[in-house]
Amino acid sequence: MRLTGGCLCGAVTYASEGPWRPVIACHCSQCRKTTGHYVSATSVPRESLAIMGEPKWFTSSDDARRGFCGTCGSQLFWDGAGANISIMAGTLDGPTGLETKGHIFCADKGDYYEIPGGVRRAEGYDPDLTTRVD
Template sequence: MIKGSCLCGAVTYVARGTPGAPAACHCNQCRKQSGHVWASSYVDDGALEIAGEVRWFKSSDKARRGFCPTCGSALFWDHEDDPFICFSTGSIDGPTGLRLRGHIHTADKGDYYAISAEEPQRET
């Protein structure tokens, strides 16, 4: 079980079960939402209990992003075709016990940083 929250504490969550290893996403939407790179883990649908008000933004035809309307913390990513929901690795309270599995959408990464060649990467 993992617990997390937004910056102001108005939104909290509990992720039950074993979360999937997080990935760092470098797509344009994730960079704009997070201000740099979005890192998230995931649990099966129904395994994430959210308390507090979450505002959802429909970021594409099939995906939405959840954030705290008070402090603006980006917390969740949910794609209607996936059997899981993602939560921000940076919003986890305390040690995570998780290890980054790699980088995705690196074809869209910003030009102001580098990713080590030794780290797993996927362009899309």
């Protein structure tokens, strides 16, 4: 399934045929600080992602970097170890057919919201719910 997306100003866009991982929400403090809330992201194999434009990259930890638009600041990517790269689900164009299948780092969530039930939840890292393919 070919999906496209990009930043708010259009300076950085992307496209991929997938395969697309279901959306996973991350409630860790880094995701909350970089976006102002929690992150909802899908992922694709790195080699299947075509990026047009030049995202800026911020090394947010020893294990990962985050890609964003240097013009409008839109958060676009989370890139860590493994074969996949995460894509912020809110930056996808149009209907996607993707569904949220889980929440990670629930122990770190903000105290001002509740995590909805009905999908898998992990208090921290969960290798079955993340981008990592080590």
